[in-house]
Amino acid sequence: MKEGKNMTIKQISIFVENKPGRLSDVTAALKNGGINIRAITTADSSDFGILRLIVDDTDKAIECLKTADYLVKVTNVIAVTADDKPGGMASIMKTLYKANISVEYMYSAFLNPSEVTACLILRVDSNENAIEALTDAGYKLLSADELAKF
Structure with a gap:
């Protein structure tokens, strides 16, 4: 999506x-x-x-x-799930770097969509480009409604 x-x-x-x-x-x-x-x-x-x-x-x-x-x-920021293992966040950062997207800041959320994922909140220089790059790379982004349900 x-x-x-x-x-x-x-x-x-x-x-x-x-x-x-x-x-x-x-x-x-x-x-x-x-x-x-x-x-x-x-x-x-x-x-x-x-x-x-x-x-x-x-x-x-x-x-x-x-x-x-x-x-x-x-x-407006982006919420993306990452594999909760060594390198999970590095993979996301590499995807954004390859798409020439700068991360202004990030932090984690108080939720864990599953036992094997974590959630990062990202402020980037282009939400639209970051969403496209992350979804093309197979990452799951969370909507506001999904975040509210956890």
């Missing part, structure tokens, strides 16, 4: 002060809204951090976070 728009996942980026308790506050706001976090990563500087999330209900999460006065940005 090479449906570029259907195979991207909405990622929420939240800008938070780099102070004790901020992650607790953000995750509590999501908990209170009944939002399940499917993947998470942080990047920080001395003054602020960027918390990136994949959740089961993006629109509801955005509403909860904005109500709690957080600055929120939505970005």
Whole structure:
């Protein structure tokens, strides 16, 4: 399936002060809204951090976070399954490299579609080209609906 728009996942980026308790506050706001976090990563500087999330209900999460006065940005990313063994991720990276696709960042998700696979979240310079290269190479990409079900 090479449906570029259907195979991207909405990622929420939240800008938070780099102070004790901020992650607790953000995750509590999501908990209170009944939002399940499917993947998470942080990047920080001395003054602020960027918390990136994949959740089961993006629109509801955005509403909860904005109500709690957080600055929120939505970005489309890709979720791809990898063989959970040495070289599984290297194979995906080689596929993207051969297609001249740059990975801006990646992180793993809190799900395992099967006992032999893991899931990577990728931010790349061209979602459409990455989706084509990965599906042509036989990799399974996950839709937002599939991620929400795990």
